[in-house]
Amino acid sequence: MSETSRSQAHLRQDAPRPLGARDAGARRTTAGVSELVQAALPLIIGWLPSQRWYAGKGRAITRITPVVGTPLQVGDPALLHLLLQVEYAGDGGSSQRDIYQLLLGIRSQEPPGIGPGAVLGRLSGGPYDGAALYDAVHDPELTGRLLEHLATGDRFGALSFRRTPGPGLPGNLPGRASTAEQSNSSVIYGTAFILKLFRRISPGTNPDLELTLALSRAGSTRIPRVAAWFESRMEGAEPATLGLLQRYLPDAEDGWELALDQVGRLKGDPSPGNFAIEAHRLGRATAEVHRVLARTMPVARLDRTQTHQLAAAMTERLDQAVAAVPGLTRYRSALRAAFQALTADHLDGLPVQRIHGDLHLGQAMRTPHGWVLLDFEGEPAKPLAERRLPQPALRDVAAMLRSFDYAAAHLLAGTPSDPELAHLAASWAGRNRTAYCAGYAAGGGMEPSSAPELMRALEIDKAVYEVVYEARHRPSWLPIPLAAINRLALTV
Numbered sequence: 001m002s003e004t005s006r007s008q009a010h011l012r013q014d015a016p017r018p019l020g021a022r023d024a025g026a027r028r029t030t031a032g033v034s035e036l037v038q039a040a041l042p043l044i045i046g047w048l049p050s051q052r053w054y055a056g057k058g059r060a061i062t063r064i065t066p067v068v069g070t071p072l073q074v075g076d077p078a079l080l081h082l083l084l085q086v087e088y089a090g091d092g093g094s095s096q097r098d099i100y101q102l103l104l105g106i107r108s109q110e111p112p113g114i115g116p117g118a119v120l121g122r123l124s125g126g127p128y129d130g131a132a133l134y135d136a137v138h139d140p141e142l143t144g145r146l147l148e149h150l151a152t153g154d155r156f157g158a159l160s161f162r163r164t165p166g167p168g169l170p171g172n173l174p175g176r177a178s179t180a181e182q183s184n185s186s187v188i189y190g191t192a193f194i195l196k197l198f199r200r201i202s203p204g205t206n207p208d209l210e211l212t213l214a215l216s217r218a219g220s221t222r223i224p225r226v227a228a229w230f231e232s233r234m235e236g237a238e239p240a241t242l243g244l245l246q247r248y249l250p251d252a253e254d255g256w257e258l259a260l261d262q263v264g265r266l267k268g269d270p271s272p273g274n275f276a277i278e279a280h281r282l283g284r285a286t287a288e289v290h291r292v293l294a295r296t297m298p299v300a301r302l303d304r305t306q307t308h309q310l311a312a313a314m315t316e317r318l319d320q321a322v323a324a325v326p327g328l329t330r331y332r333s334a335l336r337a338a339f340q341a342l343t344a345d346h347l348d349g350l351p352v353q354r355i356h357g358d359l360h361l362g363q364a365m366r367t368p369h370g371w372v373l374l375d376f377e378g379e380p381a382k383p384l385a386e387r388r389l390p391q392p393a394l395r396d397v398a399a400m401l402r403s404f405d406y407a408a409a410h411l412l413a414g415t416p417s418d419p420e421l422a423h424l425a426a427s428w429a430g431r432n433r434t435a436y437c438a439g440y441a442a443g444g445g446m447e448p449s450s451a452p453e454l455m456r457a458l459e460i461d462k463a464v465y466e467v468v469y470e471a472r473h474r475p476s477w478l479p480i481p482l483a484a485i486n487r488l489a490l491t492v
């Protein structure tokens, strides 16, 4: 971070409507936003790189530029909404930039019970000199304030809060930070709503909002209904989605946890459950979602050129992954050949449509009324425009198949090599993969076994993505996708 330079040149200050007589001092007004941001920047720079959602890990920050600062509450506590552009050095002297959404709380005393990882430090200078600066996601009072904005459909300068038609929203529920492992940050309001705050922001509608709204409007019960969202105008660009409020599913069980529970029982439980029934239902649910998306969003068919482009994009991602993770190098030619096989004539005319884009067991919740799918954001590492392109629906199927492998591999993680256990794990994954595909076809989706080359290429493409994801975020998990690459490279 040695070369860090800061700029406030582009900071837009958006004045809030008065929020009541909470503003104690004359200096603590909107006029002080710029000074507040300048005082906060050194603390932000120290805190940002340790956040799970921060994409620039290991790279030197070269510049930080506040883009839009909006005080959503002044006084003690105060709430500052900030969009911050961070530039970092890329490979070979290139530079990369990302915009992050921060929701910063400011109080004279830190909120009770807040974890040390959520506290940025004490401000030095500016209108809140000496006050504690912290991640407001962990402050029930301030996240409650956000819900009020969503409930009333407020506008603050560049920020617009929007509600879907339907029953009113309660404006007075405190929010608690979700502890789920995730790419963004979520706040749960009682047992009624969950608000996801997108952390890495791109101009344009986030596919999570776009697709869940389309599914909600079509009456699908396979997603939690959208209740509200908020967005920011961006200079010279489309508005960016910042947050999505959906119904909370209080009785739901996470598919990943359920699967791990079942896999764990393979180690000697006399009555291991039959997850294959659930896998079949999940396949059906996936097909149902695909059918609604194909009905309500644009669809197309691949021509010869587009098939070549599909294969070329996979090859390009592979080459980038090999450069980032040298352990992939020895598989490169076998994997390239699998992508090359896609260019044969038989894919001409393959339907493409909007899909989930990053489907895995952790995105599937089993409720008393069946499986519900979450998080239609697509792979967070891909540019937003790419995530919004129509894709073969089997891409989601291949991604879920990878998830069954992941769950099985968990059984073996950290244990000395045990051929019997390895066999049990492989059989468990195989059974559930087959059941999921059968459920998908029974639900009206394309029969996965009718397109073996495509399925293999899609699974490899996903495993390559996972190799990079694990190398970056969870290096101890890297052997899981690498083992899959090894297997997929050998299978022809």
Ligand SMILES: Nc1ncnc2c1ncn2[C@@H]1O[C@H](COP(=O)(O)OP(=O)(O)O)[C@@H](O)[C@H]1O
Residues within 6 Å of the ligand: 178, 180, 181, 182, 183, 184, 185, 186, 194, 196, 224, 246, 247, 248, 249, 250, 252, 254, 362, 363, 374, 375, 377
């Ligand atoms: N509507 C919901 N009801 C219950 N739990 C939810 C809901 N939405 C998300 N969750 C929980 O939060 C986790 C993270 O949500 P997700 O949308 O995948 O966030 P991210 O995009 O940040 O990874 C999920 O795995 C699930 O455990």
Ligand SMILES: O=P(O)(O)O[C@H]1O[C@H](CO)[C@@H](O[C@H]2O[C@H](CO)[C@@H](O)[C@H](O)[C@H]2O)[C@H](O)[C@H]1O
Residues within 6 Å of the ligand: 181, 182, 183, 184, 256, 358, 360, 361, 362, 363, 375, 379, 380, 399, 402, 403, 404, 406, 407, 466, 469
């Ligand atoms: O944060 P997201 O849920 O949007 O997705 C990212 O993180 C996932 C892990 O949390 C990652 O999924 C990979 O690990 C899962 C087990 O934790 C496994 O079930 C998936 O099959 C595997 O891809 C996902 O790839 C990443 O985009």
